[in-house]
Each structure stands twice: as structure tokens, then as C-alpha cells.
Amino acid sequence: MKIFTSKQIAEIDAFTIAHEPIASIDLMERAAEQLFSWIKKRYSEEQSFQIFVGPGNNGGDGLALARLLSKTKFKVEVYLVKVSKNLSVDCQVNLDRLRSQNLVSISEISTSHDFPVIFDDSVDVDALLGSGLSRPLDGLLKDLVLYLNTSKAELVAIDIPSGLFGEDNSLNNLHHCVRADYTLSFQFPKLSFLFPENVDCVGNWQVLPIGLHSRIIDEMESPYQLVDENDIKKRLKKRGRFSHKGIYGHGLLISGSYGKMGAAILASKAALRSGIGLLSTHIPRLGYDIMQTAVPESMVSIDRSDIIFTEYPDLESFEAIGIGPGIDTKQNSFRALEELFEECDKPLVLDADALNIMGQNPQLKDNLPKGCVLTPHVKEFERLVGSCSDSFDRNMKQRDFSKKQSVVMVLKGAFSAITDQNGRCYFNSTGNPGMATAGSGDVLTGIILSLLSQGYPSLDAALIGVYVHGLAGDMAADELGQEALIAGDLVEYLPKAWKKLRE
Numbered sequence: 323m324k325i326f327t328s329k330q331i332a333e334i335d336a337f338t339i340a341h342e343p344i345a346s347i348d349l350m351e352r353a354a355e356q357l358f359s360w361i362k363k364r365y366s367e368e369q370s371f372q373i374f375v376g377p378g379n380n381g382g383d384g385l386a387l388a389r390l391l392s393k394t395k396f397k398v399e400v401y402l403v404k405v406s407k408n409l410s411v412d413c414q415v416n417l418d419r420l421r422s423q424n425l426v427s428i429s430e431i432s433t434s435h436d437f438p439v440i441f442d443d444s445v446d447v448d449a450l451l452g453s454g455l456s457r458p459l460d461g462l463l464k465d466l467v468l469y470l471n472t473s474k475a476e477l478v479a480i481d482i483p484s485g486l487f488g489e490d491n492s493l494n495n496l497h498h499c500v501r502a503d504y505t506l507s508f509q510f511p512k513l514s515f516l517f518p519e520n521v522d523c524v525g526n527w528q529v530l531p532i533g534l535h536s537r538i539i540d541e542m543e544s545p546y547q548l549v550d551e552n553d554i555k556k557r558l559k560k561r562g563r564f565s566h567k568g569i570y571g572h573g574l575l576i577s578g579s580y581g582k583m584g585a586a587i588l589a590s591k592a593a594l595r596s597g598i599g600l601l602s603t604h605i606p607r608l609g610y611d612i613m614q615t616a617v618p619e620s621m622v623s624i625d626r627s628d629i630i631f632t633e634y635p636d637l638e639s640f641e642a643i644g645i646g647p648g649i650d651t652k653q654n655s656f657r658a659l660e661e662l663f664e665e666c667d668k669p670l671v672l673d674a675d676a677l678n679i680m681g682q683n684p685q686l687k688d689n690l691p692k693g694c695v696l697t698p699h700v701k702e703f704e705r706l707v708g709s710c711s712d713s714f715d716r717n718m719k720q721r722d723f724s725k726k727q728s729v730v731m732v733l734k735g736a737f738s739a740i741t742d743q744n745g746r747c748y749f750n751s752t753g754n755p756g757m758a759t760a761g762s763g764d765v766l767t768g769i770i771l772s773l774l775s776q777g778y779p780s781l782d783a784a785l786i787g788v789y790v791h792g793l794a795g796d797m798a799a800d801e802l803g804q805e806a807l808i809a810g811d812l813v814e815y816l817p818k819a820w821k822k823l824r825e
């Protein structure tokens with residue numbers, strides 16, 4: 323699903339009105355019907371609603387919703403905030419319709435003395451401002467938002483929490499934005515929903531389709547996309563009836579050090595559980611028995627060092643290389659990594675300590691093999707690129723980095739962001755906080771190495787790998803719960819996750 327800016331959404335809206343064609347007031351009605359049907363499913367019939375309405379079309383949605391609710395047993399009160407003399411045309415039409423129906427009490431809020439009592443068991447609907455927000459909230463609106471945020475009532479935001487910008491909130495004050503329990507966003511999510519600092523404002527968000535015109539959605543360019551299961555299925559290659567293990571590639575995983583052999587085991591198992599033909603795991607000498615016992619399916623390449631990575635085998639026979647989980651950051655490992663960068667012309671995935679070594683030796687950045695995949699978490703990313711003021715800034719820097727160095731980068735976390743050489747950015751939609759546990763990232767490296775070895779292009783390997791990793795995490799969390807989930811469970815659930823993608 324593409325993600326558009328507020329400005330683009332307004333264009334899509336206008337195109338739909340002109341080309342469906344549909345009157346804008348009817349498009350608003352369609353949006354209100356979607357809100358209404360979401361509410362009907364969620365709340366019992368006697369529920370009371372306090373709807374707070376602003377001057378624009380977001381307010382218009384709130385008024386149309388109030389009319390639909392009032393025709394049922396739901397109890398509704400409307401509060402119209404007087405922040406400008408004129409309402410938008412469709413907001414005014416809906417106000418007139420609601421007034422003429424005479425079923426709902428409509429109060430005006432002109433000063434903070436007009437704020438109503440909010441009952442804990444009511445549901446507040448935020449229809450103050452939507453994607454037409456042009457500046458951070460101040461004055462009466464800010465005071466009302468602060469007031470709403472102190473209440474214990476459940477808060478449902480229409481389209482976007484009032485006060486929050488759809489994209490860049492770096493100059494905004496997030497304390498002055500509505501803190502919703504639910505945000506019901508029309509047709510697309512907003513970019514800002516995917517950034518961690520906004521989670522308290524956005525709450526649980528959902529997309530409500532309102533039938534915007536598919537042609538303009540297909541044609542309009544956006545660098546941002548939220549990846550779903552269909553996007554992933556389309557990228558999967560078939561496994562042929564007559565295929566043999568040579569077809570699925572031989573991967574080299576460089577991983578582990580004294581005390582961190584678990585990383586090599588997890589990544590190796592994950593690679594083997596993701597379709598690779600052959601795997602060799604390069605480890606320090608002291609890890610030999612552990613590795614052969616724990617992962618008999620993997621061949622072992624032994625470093626001359628007992629405890630760390632200092633060299634790698636001839637690369638000729640490998641289709642792809644993965645390096646980093648648990649290798650430590652010693653000087654000799656840095657030298658070996660530097661050499662690998664110079665020599666390697668194979669697909670490569672870099673994680674964990676390989677990235678930390680780069681953070682300590684910034685000159686290495688410019689030697690990164692083109693097209694390789696990097697999988698930092700936020701801290702590793704900032705060691706590499708420098709500190710960032712917020713997630714929006716971090717996302718810009720990530721896109722720039724990918725473009726400038728011509729690499730694919732996975733910034734891991736909730737909604738992991740995957741950027742490519744063209745500066746495009748794909749957000750992953752699977753995964754859960756249960757995956758915030760030691761070794762999860764090692765599993766991902768193994769999966770991506772496996773896909774690279776099978777000949778998937780870097781971007782596909784990253785997108786598919788991140789998706790299936792999160793899916794395995796979701797399936798594991800469903801059965802085991804988030805607290806109990808450990809990285810080994812991700813490996814255990816990979817078979818089910820792959821099977822689901824092949825359905």
C-alpha cells in the first residue's frame with residue numbers, strides 16, 4: 323500500500339471527485355459511513371459519544387457521523403469549536419443537515435469555560451482538525467486538546483489525531499496533539515503513524531477504505547510504501563519440480579566469537595530454514611564442537627583464531643555472504659572486514675558487529691560493496707550515520723545513505739524501514755514487541771543471507787526476509803505470548819511462516 327503526503331491525498335481526493343465522478347459532500351458521506359460501521363461493530367447500542375468538531379472537512383466528517391449515530395440508539399452530543407468565522411463548505415452543509423434533523427444537541431465552544439464535562443464511560447470523537455493542519459496548535463484548540471487528553475474516556479480520532487502532521491513533526495509539540503486510543507485513517511495510513519515518537523498520539527490505527535480513484539493511486543508517485551502479504555507473495559520465486567540444492571545457492575555466514583556462538587547457531591538455523599541449498603558457517607576455532615553439534619546441516623569453516631574472526635575462506639564457491647552476528651569488534655576483525663570489502667563482489671548482508679566495526683572506522687563506509695544489505699537497529703544506525711533529531715530526520719538520513727552508498731538498508735524496529743538505492747522506503751507490517759529479545763536480529767541476518775544465496779535481488783531479499791521474520795514472530799507470539807518469546811522460537815516458527823506465504 324502506497325503512503326502519500328497530506329498534499330497528495332488532497333489531490334487524490336480532488337481527482338476522485340472529478341473523475342468518478344462524485345460530489346465532495348457524497349465522498350464525505352462515504353467516509354462517515356465507514357466511521358459509522360466501524361463504531362457499530364465496536365460499541366454497544368447505548369454508548370454515548372461526545373464529538374468535537376473543527377472548522378474544516380475533518381469537522382464535516384464528525385458532523386456527518388453524528389447524524390448517522392443519532393438515527394440509532396447511540397447517544398450523541400456535538401461540540402463545535404469556534405476558531406474561525408467560516409466553516410468549509412461541506413462542514414457547513416453537514417452542520418445544517420444536523421441542525422434541521424434536530425435530534426442532537428450542538429453546543430459551541432468559544433472559550434475554555436465552554437469545555438463540557440467529560441464522563442469516563444463516554445467515547446470522545448476527535449474531528450477537530452485533519453490533514454488540513456497548517457501549523458502547530460495554539461490558543462483555544464491547544465487548550466481543548468490538553469483538556470481532552472486528561473480525560474479517561476476512550477478517544478477516537480478521525481483520519482489523524484488533531485495537531486499531528488501527516489509527515490514531519492520535528493517542529494511540532496507532541497504534547498499539544500490529541501492522544502487517541504484509535505485513529506481511523508481514510509484509505510491510507512499517514513507516514514507519521516509509523517514513527518515511534520508518535521505512537522501515544524496515534525494509538526491503534528486502522529485504515530478505512532473510502533473508494534478513492536484507483537487510477538490516480540496507481541499513477542501517483544510516492545517513495546513510501548507499507549508492505550503487505552500480497553506484495554511479498556509477488557516477489558517469491560517458484561521452487562521448480564526438478565530443482566536441486568545447487569540451484570538454491572551456497573551461502574557463507576561469518577558469525578560468532580568466544581562467548582557468542584549462539585549468534586552463529588541462530589543465524590545458521592534461520593538460513594537453513596529459509597530455503598538455502600548449502601551453508602558454510604565460518605567461526606573461530608573454539609566454536610567447532612558447538613557448531614557441529616547444534617547445527618549438523620551446516621558445514622564449518624574454521625578461523626585461525628581460537629576466539630574471533632580474523633580471516634575468511636576463498637569466496638569463489640559462495641553465492642552470497644553474511645557477516646556480523648556476534649563477531650565482536652577487535653582490530654584483527656576490522657582488518658579482515660576491510661579486506662572482505664575490497665575483494666567481495668558477491669551479494670552481501672552486514673549486521674551487528676560488522677556495522678559496529680564500520681561505526682568505529684568511518685572510512686569503511688566508502689568501501690561498502692554496491693548493492694549490499696545492511697541491517698542496523700537504531701543504535702547501530704546512529705553509530706554509522708551520526709545522531710538524529712527524530713524518526714523523520716532518521717528516515718531522511720537512511721534514504722540518503724542508501725542512495726549515496728548504493729546499498730539496501732533495513733532499519734530494524736516496529737515497522738522496520740527498508741530503503742533502496744533509489745531512495746525508496748518500504749515499511750514492514752509484521753512483527754511485535756515480543757521480538758525485542760536477544761538474538762532476533764541474528765535470525766534475520768540468516769534469513770536474508772539465505773535469500774541472497776538463492777539469487778533474490780538485494781531489495782527482494784530484504785523485503786521478504788523482514789516480512790517473514792516478523793510473520794514468524796507474530797505466529798510465535800500468538801501461541802507463546804510476547805514475554806516468553808525467544809529468538810530460537812522465531813526459527814521454530816519459520817516453517818509455518820513460509821508455508822503461509824506459499825498458500
Ligand SMILES: NC(=O)C1=CN([C@@H]2O[C@H](COP(=O)(O)OP(=O)(O)OC[C@H]3O[C@@H](n4cnc5c(N)ncnc54)[C@H](OP(=O)(O)O)[C@@H]3O)[C@@H](O)[C@H]2O)[C@@H](O)CC1
Nearest residue numbers: 335350353378379380451452453454455456457458459481
Ligand atoms: N482526503 C480524503 O480522502 C477525504 C478527506 N476527508 C476529510 O477531510 C479532512 C481534510 O479536510 P480539510 O482540508 O478541510 O482540513 P481540516 O484539517 O479539517 O481543516 C482545515 C481548516 O483548519 C484550519 N487550520 C489548520 N491548522 C490550524 C490550526 N493549527 N489552528 C487553527 N486552525 C487551523 C485551516 O485554516 P488555514 O490553514 O487556512 O488557516 C482550515 O480552515 C481529512 O482529514 C478528512 O477528515 C473526508 O471528508 C473525505 C475524504
Ligand SMILES: Nc1ncnc2c1ncn2[C@@H]1O[C@H](COP(=O)(O)OP(=O)(O)O)[C@@H](O)[C@H]1O
Nearest residue numbers: 734735736753754755757758760761762763764
Ligand atoms: N516492537 C517491535 N515490533 C516489531 N518488530 C520488532 C519489535 N522489536 C524488535 N523487533 C524486531 O526484532 C529484531 C531485533 O533485532 P536486533 O535489535 O538486532 O536484536 P539482537 O541484536 O538482539 O539480535 C528486529 O528485526 C526488529 O525489527
Ligand SMILES: [K+]
Nearest residue numbers: 448451482484
Ligand atoms: K482529527
